[in-house]
Every structure is written in structure tokens, then in C-alpha cells.
Amino acid sequence: MDKLVNGIARGVFVFLYIPIVAVIVYSFNASGSSSNFEGLSLKWYAELFQDGQLLSTLRTSAIVAVITATVATAIAVMFALGSARYRGRGKGLYLAAIALPLIVPEIVLGVALLSVFSSAKIPLGVPTLVLGHLIVALPLATLVVISAAAMLDPSLPEAATDLGCTPWQTFTKVYLPLLRPSVIAAWLLSFTTSFSNIVMSTFLSGVGSTTLPLKIYSSLKTGITPSINALGALLILLTLVIVLTVGVNQMRRILVDSRS
Template sequence: MKKKTLVNKIHKIYVILLFLFFYAPVAVMVVFSFNTSKANVVWQGFTTKWYSKLMGDSELWKIFGTTILIAVLTTVFATLIGTMGAIGYKKSKSRFAKLITNSVYFPIVIPEIVLAVAMFMIFNTAGISLGVPIIVIGNTTICLPYVYITVKSRLVGMDPSIEEASLDLGADRVYTLFHVTIPQIMPGIISGAFMAFSLSLDELIVTSFLADAGTTTLPMKVYSMMKKGVSPEINALTTIIFAVSILGVAAYLIFDAVKTHQDAKAKHKLVDL
């Protein structure tokens, strides 16, 4: 009994230390973004002037708009392609389906620097101008596997009898897809979309290789500022990026909670009938 209690205590301490390792630096970054001193060593007082300075920077707003545009477009394309790919894999009976689905995982296992150089060489050799559209293609390539995996896992857990019942009742395959299959896997689609948005939002390596001289994203801006040393402006900027990501996660959690509640109510109604 004592041995089990000791193991539980060690496990709790390990979890706490793990959380501190991951989140303590983020907490320090957020706190020092409100520091009056430009030094990140000593706390001298509370201020919001660094945020005011960033908000008044027209160039930064342009960079922020570019970053959000790239993230949104990447999310749309990665979600559409990843969802269609996962559904196609489930429906396909081809012996090459397994080979094709394994190739989707390549962007996850291949180092990003390798992907970035390869894509740069392809577009450069083809004479295609770099910029936002090419960055979206590159980011979509990276984010696609994550959408595919989340949607595919949702499809695997889906009861096939639901689709069969729809077809038996006279619905065609298109109607069944949009009114039965997609609503069932929507939580997986939303999860993949938020993951794609988050990954695209902080993508640096591929974006740096595929950006032209007039295109800058927030991660690229932070990296260029870091070369001059860590400052409260950097802390404030990264805190804003962090806040955007947190808002995205919060939106998903709210959506998931509402969806779960609606599904539970629907099941209760069916039971009552």
C-alpha cells in the first residue's frame, strides 16, 4: 500500500514538473511583456506601452494580416483535401490505397528544412514566382497529414450501419455523404482545421524559403527581431500570437461542448420515442 502511494506521489510530481517545463517559459514571456524595463531580467513595474507601440505599428498590422490570410487559406485547403482524402481512403477498395495513404505521412517524418529546400528548388526551377500563394501551397503540404489523420480516426470509429441505413431508406451516396457522413465526422474535421490553422500560424522554415522580398509573416518578424536580442516588444508580439492560438482552442472547445450537448439531447429524444 505504501509502495503504491509512493508511486502515485512520484507520478504527480513528474506531471507537475513536466507542466512547469512546458508552460513556465510561456508564463515568464507573458509576464515580462508587461515589464516597464527593456531588460528581461529584473521586474521594474507594470505597463502596457509595448502593446500600444505594437498596435500603432502599421507595418506590423500588415504582417499580421498576411499571416492570418496565409493561415486561413492553408486551413481551408488542408481541411478540404485532407477530409476528401480520408473519405476516399475509407471508400476505396484499391490495393494502392494503403500506399497512397502512407505517402500522406511523409511531411510529418521528413525534416522541414528538407521539405523547404525541395519546394524552393521545384518552384525556382519551374520559374514560378514566390509569395503568398506559394507559401499557402507549402503550408498546406505540412498541415494536410494532421487533418487527414484526425478525420480518418473519426471515420474509423464511425458506425457503418448509419450510412447503410441512409442508403437503404432511398438516399443516394451524395446525400448520404453531406447529410450523414460529414455531420458524423464534423468534430474530427473541426479538430483538423484548428490544428492546421495553429501550425500555419507559427510556421517559419518553409515560409521563409517560399516568401518573396515583400512578404513577411509574424514568425519571420519575431525571428528577425530576436537577432537584436530578446526585448519586451518580442514578448508582447509572441504573447499576441499565443493569445490568438488560445482563442482558437477555446472556440473549438466551446463548439465541441455544444455539439456533445446537442448529440446527447438527440439521443435522449430517440430513447423517449
Template sequence: MDRLVGWIAKLVFVFLYVPIFTVIVYSFNAANSSRAWGGFSLRWYAELFQDRGLMQALQVSLIVGVLTGIISTAIGFLSALGLTRYRVRGRIFFLGVVLVPLILPEIVLGAALLTVFSTVELPLGIPTVVLGHIVVCLPLTTLILMGALGTLDPSLPEAAADLGCTPWTTFTRVLFPLMRSSVIAAFLLAFTTSFSNIVISTFTSGVGSTTMPLRIYSMLKTGITPEINALGTLLIVATVALIFIVGVAQMRRILAGGAKTS
């Protein structure tokens, strides 16, 4: 039985990582198509950086992702703080309203957002894409930060106040340092969700605000070239590097905390 479970685990890892490995390998393919290997070449990396349309779409996705991550994390933190620390009337209703986008299909949300933007005559562009992505990402950041706040001792603000801390000092010196890891996790999840979103972007983007997923989707009509594989490889490397940097920083913080307690 243990051997069977081991083989199933190996097959799952193969299923997950073979496509990623294939993208990396074929990004160095000299052929004009990913269907056959034509030799090793860096040609598609050079063409990638010369493709103004794709580079502009990547820039738009980065801008939208960062703005969405920052705003969603900030609002999610305040929402989580209010829902966790204060027993206000209508708390359950407000939480339900925040979590509704997790239940509704994105195509319904996209159509609804487009209707609202058209009604108020708001031109489609980067601001509308950011607003649409915030609707999708806010429930995720709120849930993450609610869970993190729920693990903290509720008497911490009172203890800080007894020691002479103002509410702002309590936030900056007590709550936020304890929540830093969760805030980073919420931001990264919101950024990743926004960066890869295609449904909401389809309804909310306009001229000059085409995101990278939309650009790649439009290129499917002419076929995926190794240029897309090169872009995917760079994104994979950037993701791994970011995870490594965050992991090292977290490990240093844990070790520093352990050294202080000892």
C-alpha cells in the same frame, strides 16, 4: 511511489507553464529589455500596434494559416474518404505518398519546393507559402480524418441511399455532421502548424510575404523586446479563447444529443 509521481507531474506542469507565465508578465514591463523589471506599463502593447512591419507579418501569417487550414482540410477529407471507403488499386502507395512529408526533414522539403518554384518561374509570395504549408499540413489532416471516418459505420451511406438521399444529401446530412468535430480539429491543427512554421516559410516566402515567425526571427539580431512578449500574450489569449469557444460548442452539442436520446 505515488508521491514521487505526483512531484514529477508538478515539475512537468511548472516546466510547461512558467515560460508562458513569464511572457505574459514581462509584456507589461516598462523597461526596454526583458532582462530586468522596470515597472508596470502598457507601453509595449501600444508600440506593437504601431509596428507596421510586425502587424503586416501577423496579417500574412493569418491569411496563410486560414488558407492552408481550409485547403488542407478539404483535400485531407477527400483523401481520407477515398482511402477509407473505397478499396482502389494503389491505395497503399497513395497513402505513402501523402505521408512522406512527415518523414522528410522540413529543410529538405523547403529546398525541394524552392527548386520547383524556381524551375516553373513561379514568383515567391503568399501563394507559394500556402502551397509549401499545405505539403506539411496535408498528412496531418488526412490522418486525423481517416481515423474519424474509420470509426463510422460503413453502412451509413447505403442506409441513407435506401431512405432516398442523394450522394450530396448523404454527405451534408449524414457524414459531415458526424465528422464536424474532427474537421474542426483538423483545420485547427493545420492552421496552428502553418502559423508557427518557419523552415518552409524561409524557402517559399518573398517580398511582402514575410510571416510572423520569420519577422520575429529576424528581430533576434537586435534582441527580443517586450513588444514580442505583448504579441505572444495576445496570441495566448486568442488561443485560450478559441479553445474555450470550441469546447463550449462541443459540450452543448453533446448535452443536446444526450437530451434527445433520453
């Protein structure tokens, strides 16, 4: 039985990581076609940095994702702290309301937002992309932070006030340090959700605000170029570096807290 479970687990890991390995391998493919492998080459990485259109879509995706993640995390922190201190009736109702966009199909939200922006004659661009991505990312960020805020001692504000802290000092020196891991997790999750979003972007992107997922999707009609594989390999490397950096910092913090 143990051998069967181990075999299934290994098979799942292989299945999950085959696409990642394939992207990295084909980014070094000397051939211009993904169907043929003709040796190793770095020319696609050089071509990537000369592709102004592809880099422009990458820049747009990064800007939208950073703004979305920052706004979503800030709102999530405020909502989570307010929810943790709220003891009135109807708490479950507004918690369900914040999670509602996760239940509604994203294509429905995209069509609805497009109708609203069209009726209000709001031009499509980066602001509409941020608003659309925020609807998707905000519930995720809130659920991450609210679970951590619910574990905080409710007497913390009173204790901080007794020690002479202002409300702002209580927030920055008491709450934020305690919520730092969940805040970082919420920001990274929101950034990833926005950066890889394609449904909302399809409806809400305008002229000059095409995102990277839309660019890659449109390239399927003519074939994925190896330069896109090179970009994917660099994004995988960047993700790995961020995950390792955050993980190492969290491990050091845990070790310091355990020793103290």
C-alpha cells in the same frame, strides 16, 4: 511512489507553462529590456498597434494559415471518405504516401520546393508559402480525419440514398455532422502548423510576404522588443478563447447526444 509521480507531473507542467507565463509577464514590463523588470505598463500594447511592419507580418501569417488550413482540411475530408469506402489492394501504400512528408526532414522539402519554383520561374510570395505549408499540414489533417472516417458505418451512403438523399445531401447532412469534431480539430491543427512554421517560410517567402515567425526570428539579432511579447500574450489569449469555445461546444453536444 505516488508522491514521486505527482512531483514529476507537476514539474513537467511547470516546465511547459513557464515560457507562457514569462511572455505574458514581460509584455507588461515598463522597461524596454527583457533583462530588467521595472514595473507594470501597457505602453507596449499601444506600441504594438502602431507597428505597421509587425502587424503586416501578422496579417500575412494569418492569411496563409487560413488558406492552408481550409484547403488542407477540404482535401483531407475527401481523401478520408474515399479511403473509408475503398476496399481494394494497395490501401496501406497510399496511406503511407500521404504520411511521407512527416518523415522527410522539412528543410529538405523546403530546398526541393525552392528549386522547383526557381526552375519554373515562379515568383516567391503568398501562393508559394501556401503550397509549402500545405505539404506540411495536409498529412496531419488527413491523419486526424481519416481515423474518424474509418469508424463510420459503411452502409451510411446506401441508407441515405434509400431515404431520398442526393450525394451532396449525403455529404452535407450525414457525413459532415458526424465528422464535425475531427474536421474542426484538423483545421485548427493545420492552422497552428502553418501559422508557426518557420522552415518552409524561410525558403518560400518573397518580398512583402514575410511571416510573423520570420520577423520574430530576425529580431533575435537586435533583441526581442516588448511589443513582440505583447503580441505573444494576445495570441495566447486568443488561443485560450478558441480552445475553451470549441471545448464547451463539444461538451454541450456530448451532453445533448447522451440525453437524447
